[in-house]
Amino acid sequence: MIPLPSGLNIRIDRLRLQGAPVRTWTTWQDGMDRVPPAERRDVVLVHGIGVSSRYFGPLAAALGQRGVVHMIDLPGFGDVPHPDRRLDVEDFASVVAAWLRHVGLVRPTVVGHSMGAQVVTELAAKSPELAGHVVLVGPTTDPSARSVVRQGLRLARTSVHESRRTRHTIALDYVLSGPYWYAKVLPSMIAYRTEERIAQVPVPVLVVRGEHDAIAPREWVRQVAAAAPDGRWAEVAGAAHAVFADHAAEVAALVRAHQDR
Template sequence: MTTPTAQSLTVFGQTLKLHSSTGSATPGPAFALVHGIGMSHRYLARLQNLLSVSADTYSLDLPGFGPNPRPGRPLSVEEHAAILVQVLLDAGVSRCVLVGHSMGTQIVAEAALQAPELVAGVVLIGPVVDRRRRTVLRQAFALAHDSLREAPSANLIVFTDYLRTGIRWYLSELKPMMTYPLEDRMPGMKCPALVLRGSRDPVARKEWCRELAETSPAGQFSEIEGHPHVVQHSAPAAVAELIRTFTRSIPSRADAK
């Protein structure tokens, strides 16, 4: 495990922050972690610390989120994905496994479509938005329900990050999230995908997660018993082990040819 270093970057005219844990001697793909709407790298920190033991690991604060200034207009999922890809290329990453949570799952899936040579695999934790529940009211109710199941430490991060993001930027990014059809993107992915949820997650329900895994050409589904939506914070060791096992199953570039 290495202590992450943080740096502010400007990519395609947008400011973001990259938290890097590098120097791993273990060969294999790097990991890149992407947060959900309203959030920052903070609720991915436990997972980053664990994954950095076995590979270089990066975590982003996307434009408008965390400490970053708000862009002058909403950014689409496709734009966030293009920024993610460019950040990783600029960091010298040649092959990686992308790990997204909530809205971050949309961004990593889109990045895999945009840069198939870079992305060896994707991990979708608590993916959104369930096509059967694609209304703001249903999503708001599910998030409120989930807050009753989360640990106090998770809720503290979530609520303080929401306050830092602000209602205006949150609502600006809500429409791109609600309209991005993740289920239509999965079949086009060339890399393996792991769809992961906590068994007590009211946001990413089991039927929806299984559907995403089954529509991916090389999809897997896993569930961590007894944990809610922010499972990477409440069960980081279990999530990290599933990600490592998944990563070991990905063919190397030489084997894939």
């Protein structure tokens, strides 16, 4: 545990779940860890393909006023070691579910970005008792672009709207993860049917996109929200795919309003 000058604390844990390596970052404000879990608004953040929780830093700080924030680095991403087998979206969801049961969180708000939105969707569909609210940020994969080439082109279009800091953070994680693991996981991300599986999620769902997010177009986000039994969507002006990195306050406000429903 490292006390920070702002009163924010951080704990890093490394463990193996279902045979796969995982790293988690847990942050909280002084005194928050003494509040009973049922009285907090705890949040779990799940990153997208090729990256790690590093880009969640601004959002984690913004959400830390209400509860404990957990960021989970999935197997093989960032500098977390690669597992000894290929994992698909369903496997990653099982790993996150195993971690939630391991730490005993009480129905937290589970936030997933990009491929992480697929992981969170699968988690909440298969084990709805583990999540109180679901937030999907820039969800993949739009049926009109279910190919590696089209996803690559959309990534290039949206990247020009990200800040230099965000592009640098993402690029570093891509290097750490390596092209081999990215290529192993990518087919599962392309094939996963978020718009079908979200219909099996019984908890409240919020879908968020940035105005310039070419990976998650507006009509696709509307489709996902409409397919959820209790779904809504929102758009952040001026933002791109990693909307929370440069617009953390706006995204945090949306998450808090969603939690209060």
